[in-house]
Amino acid sequence: MDLELLKARHSVRQYTTMKIPQEVRDQLDAFVREINEVSGLSIQIIYDDPECFNTRIAHYGRFENANNYIAIVGEKAADLDEKGGYYGEKVVLKAQKLGLNTCWAAMGKGRGKEKIGPGKEEVIVISIGYGRTQGSARRSKKPEKVSNLNPESPEWFRNGVEAALLAPTAINQQRFYLELDGKTVKAKIPKIGIWLKVDLGIVKCHFEIGAEGTDFIWA
């Protein structure tokens, strides 16, 4: 069921002008409150603010009618980017479930209406709205390229890796490596590169959905 949701999600950058109805906002906001509680993050959804995204988006001209966005904000910490990716993707998938579309967007920070506050930082924003289309599937690396998956690997590991390959990553880079050793999974990223830690959090979120029901542990 949730795997279907992962398969249905694609980045959507062009939206219709349809406003997000109040009852949908209420559900999203309630979900974000829950996520903030468990994670300690200060994720916020800003609705009906075309100005902000328009100026930010100056460099990324492909967005249209991006009038709402999710701001991923949290206390400055070494693991903030990964955490932002992990919990941000949970909000993305909730939005998908509610019939909305999204796109992670790496751009200028703190120029919108979101509140950042002392000691905190904005990791990234994610546009959210009703897409003109549902987006489309893109190229993907092979499971063997991003993991030590082999014919002897357990089914849950294969499912986890496949779910990870459905994760959005910056410029579709998919620069992660999942290594199974017994019940332990190590998720690795290269030392140098852009947005890799955010990608890593997103990938872990997807892997967990794919491997659901197993008692694996993250290394």
Ligand SMILES: Cc1cc2nc3c(=O)[nH]c(=O)nc-3n(C[C@H](O)[C@H](O)[C@H](O)COP(=O)(O)O)c2cc1C
């Ligand atoms: C951390 C991160 C940053 C991204 N930044 C941008 C961006 O600035 N502009 C953009 O158009 N897409 C951006 N994307 C979307 C990716 O290009 C997209 O997720 C990737 O190509 C895979 O496509 P999919 O999301 O449809 O699976 C970003 C994605 C991630 C995870």
